[in-house]
Amino acid sequence: MKKIQLYTITVILCLFSIATHAQINWDTKIQDKLPDILKKHRELVSIPNVASDEENMMKNVDWVTTEFEKLNFNVSILKTSTLPVFLAEKEVDPKAKTILFYLHLDGQAVNPAKWNQKDPFRPVLKEQDAEGNWQIINWSRIKTHINPDWRVFGRAAADDKAPIIMMLSALELLQKQQQKLSYNIKIILDxxxxxxxxxxxxxxETYKKRYAADYLIIMDGPAHPTNKPTLTFGCRGVATCNISIYGAKLPQHSGHYGNYAPNPVFRMSHLLASMKDDTGKVVIDNFYDGIELDAETQKLLAQVPDDNEVIRTGLGIAKADNVGKNYQESLQYPSLNVRHIETSWKGPGLKTIIPEIITAYIDVRLVRETDGATQLEKIKKHIEAQGYLVLDRDPTDAERLKHPKIAKLTMNPGINAFRTDINSLIGTTLRETLENEFDEKPILIRTMGGTVPITPAIQVLNIPAIIVPMVNMDNNQHNPNENIRIGNISQGIKMCLAILSMKL
Amino acid sequence: MKKIQLYTITVILCLFSIATHAQINWDTKIQDKLPDILKKHRELVSIPNVASDEENMMKNVDWVTTEFEKLNFNVSILKTSTLPVFLAEKEVDPKAKTILFYLHLDGQAVNPAKWNQKDPFRPVLKEQDAEGNWQIINWSRIKTHINPDWRVFGRAAADDKAPIIMMLSALELLQKQQQKLSYNIKIILDxxxxxxxxxxxxxxETYKKRYAADYLIIMDGPAHPTNKPTLTFGCRGVATCNISIYGAKLPQHSGHYGNYAPNPVFRMSHLLASMKDDTGKVVIDNFYDGIELDAETQKLLAQVPDDNEVIRTGLGIAKADNVGKNYQESLQYPSLNVRHIETSWKGPGLKTIIPEIITAYIDVRLVRETDGATQLEKIKKHIEAQGYLVLDRDPTDAERLKHPKIAKLTMNPGINAFRTDINSLIGTTLRETLENEFDEKPILIRTMGGTVPITPAIQVLNIPAIIVPMVNMDNNQHNPNENIRIGNISQGIKMCLAILSMKL
Structure with a gap:
């Protein structure tokens, strides 16, 4: 009786499993392949990839060319006036949709002296000791057992060679399983x-046809700090401007002219103070125009499992700026940031002078509702409303004698934001694909705070774009001791497999 | 008939001259001696006098020692832990009053590349051409005719070797005329x-007795721009403080945290804007306490023949700060000046970060009514009143998490102001002496804007002090191409003669 019961249960479970998981269970296959995948990752990270080092960049290109050709991709090295663009294409059906994947092959410049390893381009494997310090362990250990919390340290280990390896590994696993793609693929490596x-x-413009696609998936940047599968539907843009304010024509002795020659630092202080209230909210007219976070959006933002207390203590602040109710909300608004401010004179001893000029270097993060040129124009109007003559050059002597308040404003509208609707076809498909694969909803980021440099491509090529960030947040991106968590490599491969298997 | 008439007129004129000018008419005597005086000035300016160059400083000391000993002064070289102090004394009567004259022998450091002559310590004679440029002329020209508008260019030609030469020349002329002093003299050369x-x-303290005197006359600094005989009865003091304001503990990416991590530049702007109104008036509570410019004082200040329009256009401004009704009034108040402001990060490219700290370097010019410690305390109270935790050190992590607004304030009460009553005995005597000598009232400066570094000596030695500035205002003091106008040398000698001849 017991035997029959057990058998029945087993059969039912098997049938259930086949019914609900029509897709292949990739976990075991990824784990089996992981030593080889890590070896390949180590190989790629060992090729220096600072863009200014053309010779090594071309070695990287050779390496990826070989890999993509093994996978029967058609590889093109598109010439530009500077370094070329790598493009790998696989067409399954001319009538099928096409997804353009964007990744990048170059890494940030390195200062080897600041790394805790000999050479940023000789990747090392590390595990964390009881004190939380990262200790080098022997590469041979990956042959027997791999701990997902081990990390590989090296320049570009995460940004952005990890996603390249994830994608290659996923394509290879698919090929081995003789799984066919339902859409055409183009992969750009910048x-x-x-x-x-x-x-x-x-x-x-030159390669508009070569880059043409129905959707763009950007595989770059870190996942949510929880390391759960994440989809990012947009990012803020960035515009910049410099404001200079003038005092007397030359620096003046603060004794001879203190109380007489106006000090531009106080002028600038009044001006900046008029732009933001004491709680950090921008009070320039219409600055937040057009932005409305309706109930659905607020719910979407609240779904991100941020721990605002962890963010606050991580920053080391008592209170965040009063723009959004929480971190995610604050990213839905354009920002106004003074990244540097300086008076002209800075020498040893700090001579007691009244400075003749002060300059504030400002950046404005943009959201979809607020483009760069418009935001900068609002700033200009605001300065004028404070009684300033606003010029785009230094004032003439005659202007100095006539206008008590003169500002120079130079503006760069920069890069606009993008944001793809989470309910768009590609949005919905990606969300459902990841939910099916991981049995839980992915984290949905409506807008990330930073700016992806290739946003202009989204606008020129006119393709809905979504960012699929896969590396660990604490990867020291752009800094010494960049690293990738091995667990993120496995999970990233699984995400790639899911995306490559989805039906469009 | 004509002869008799001419003779009569001549006799009358001579008698008239004797009656009204009982004192010696020095002008001719100064002009006769001027070539020799300029030769001596050239000799002294030729000895380099940057204080860090001890060997040459001692050559300067030797030179002045010889000169003062020729005039029967008792010379002492007073030892200190650094360079010595030169003291020349002449006692006429132990019961007579004593005037201590303070001058200095050193000059500002030089950057020869910035001078329009080979060597700042090889003085050149120049005249201005039709275009207003200064052209070198041959020294031999002083033998035949001297134009008072010619100038001698060289380091310390004005500041402060010209007054030393004026004083030596006046003492020599007095000696030749066998004129006796009515008071004892001490001359310090710093x-x-x-x-x-x-x-x-x-x-x-060590040399208190050696420096002891009834009055102190400081011969340094430029006369009023009109070049008329000037007496300065006080100068402002100077206190300093640095204010730092904190954001997040580290610089943050302006994309990831813009609108969330507070920007200390805006905090500082609100703080500084709360200290001064838009017209330049300090609005910190009680900052101007105790200062009242009564009708007599206002009249005294208005007597200075400043051309406020010339000052304004010289500075290149449309409107002066609204502290006093005119330039002289503005100097009767303490000032609040930010001489430099900076965020931590300044590198190439101006990375888009939210700065973690900003520091304002402040100096406060003081007047007699407002001492340094008290003014700084008012600033501290003001910062606290804006909701800041004010520390004298960087905040701890716990403080950062608890207090939204934290400032670091470091204070140096500096040097207090001094001001001698223009109706004091020495004030009245000097005024009358110069008025008699020049047949017009000297220009009276109640308080000059800058700070004389030896003001603490006035307080420690407790002697009423008056500054007698004699060089031309446009002497390029402290800068390349320092110069002295020859007319100012002649007039300065005459002023010294009048002062040395006065009865106390």
């Missing part, structure tokens, strides 16, 4: 993302 | 005035 993507962005 | 007078100030 060789200059860390230095503003000059080659790629300057050839958007 | 060897470190340009570097804060360490030797002199650190030995005030």
């Amino acid at each position: 060789l200059q993302e860390e230095t503003r993507s000059e080659g790629f962005l300057s050839t958007l | 060897l470190q005035e340009e570097t804060r007078s360490e030797g002199f100030l650190s030995t005030l």
Whole structure:
């Protein structure tokens, strides 16, 4: 009786499993392959990839060319006036949809002296000791057992060579399983993302047809700090401006002219204080125009499992700026940031002078509702409303004698924001794909705070874009001791497999 | 008939002249001696006098020692822990009053590359051409005719070797005329005035008796721009403080945390804007306490023949700060000046970060009614009143998490102001002496804007002090191409003669 019962249960469970998990269970396959995958990752990270080092960049290109060709991709090295753009294509059906994946092959410049390892381009495997310090362990240990919390340290280990390896590994696993794609694929590897993507962005028109696709998936940046599968539907843009305010024509002795020659530092203080209230909210007219976080949006933002207390204590502050109710809400608004301010004179001893000029270097993060040129125009109007003559150059002597308040404003509208609707076809498909694969809803980021340099491509190519960030948040991106958590590599491969298996 | 008439007129004129000018008419005597005086000035200016160059400083000391000994002065070289203090004394009567004259022998450091002559210590004679440029002329020209508008260019030509030469020349002329002094003289030549007078100030107690006197006359600084004989009865003091304001513990990415991590630049702007109104008036509670410019004082200040329009256009401003009704009134109040302001990070490219700290470097010019410690305390109270926790050190992590607004304030009460009553005995005597000599009232400066570094000596020695400034205002003091107008040398000698001849 017991035997029959057990058998029945087993059969039922098996049938249930087949019914609900029609897709392949990839976990075991990824784990089996992981030593090889890590070896490949180590190989790629060992090739230096600072964009200014063209010779090594081309070695990286050779390496990925070999890999993509093994997977029967058609590889093109698209010429630009600077470094080329790597493009790998696989067409399954001319009538099918096409997804363009964007990743980058270059890494940030390195200062080896600041790294806790000999060479940032000789990746090391590390585990954390009881004190929380990262200790190098022997690479041979990956042959027997791999701890997902181990990390590989090296430049570009995470940003952005980890996603390249995840994608390659997923494609290889799919090929082995003879799984076919339901859509055409184009994969761009940018060789200059860390230095503003000059080659790629300057050839958007030239290669418009080559880059043409129905959707764009950007595989870059860190996942939510919880390391759960994350989808990011937009990012803020950034505009910049510099404001200079003038005092007397030359620096003046603070004894001879203190109380007489106006001090531009106080002028600037009045001006900046008029732009933001004491709680950090911008009070320039219409600055937040058009932004409304309705109930659904607020719910979407609240779904992100941020621990605002952890963010606050991490920053080391008593109170955040009063823009949104929580961290995610604050990112839905344009910001106004003075990144640096300086008077002209700074020498040893700090001579007691009244400065003749002060300059504030400002950046404005943008959201979809507020484009750069418009936001900067609001700032200009605000300065004028404070009684300033606003110029785009230094004042003439005659202007100085006529206008008590003169400001120079130079503006760069920069890069606008993008945001794709989470309920768009690609949004919905990606959400459902990841939910099916991981048995829980992915974390949905409506807008991330930073700016992806290739946002202009989204606008020129006119393709809905979604960012799929897969590396651990604490990867020391752009800094010494950059690293990737091995658990994130496995999970990223699984995300790639799910995305490559989805039906469009 | 004509002869008799001419003779009669001549006799009358001579008698008239004797009656009204009982004192010697020095002008001719000064002009006769001027080539020799300029030769001596050239000799002294040729000896380099940067205080850090001890060897040359001692050559300067040797030179003045010889000169003062020729005039029967008793010379002492008073030892200090750094350069010595030069003291020349002449006692006419132990029961007579004593005047201590203070001058300095050192000059500002030089950057020869910035001078329009080969060597700042090889003085050149110049005249202005039709375009207003100064052209070198041959020294031999002083033998035949001297234009009072010619100038001698060289380091310390004005500041402060010109007054030393004026004083020596006046003493020599007096000696030749066998004129006796009515008071005892002590003459201090400071060897470190340009570097804060360490030797002199650190030995005030040690040499208190040697420096003891009834009055102190400081011969330094420029006369009123009109070049008319000027008496200055006080100068402002100076206190300093640094204010730092904190944001997050580390600089933050302006994309990730813009609108969330408070920006200390805006905090500082609100704070500084709360200290001064938009017209430049300090609005910190009680900042101007105790200062009342009564009708007599206002009249005294209005007597200075300033051309406020010339000052304004010289500064290149449309409107002066609204502290006093005119330039002289503005100097009767303490000032609040930010001489430099900076955020921590300043590198190439101006990374888009939210700064973690901003520091304002402040100086407060003081007047007799407002001492340094009290003014700084008012600033501290004001910062606290804006809701800040005010520390004298960086905050701890716990303080950062508890207090939304934290400021670090470091204070240096500095040097207090001095002001001698213009109706004091020495004030009245000097005024009348100069008026008699020049047949017009001298310009009376109640308080000059800058700070004389030896003000603490006035307080420690407790002697009423008056500044007798004699060089031209446009002498490029402390800068390249320092110069002295020859007309100012002649007039300065005459002023010294009048002062040395006065009865006390």
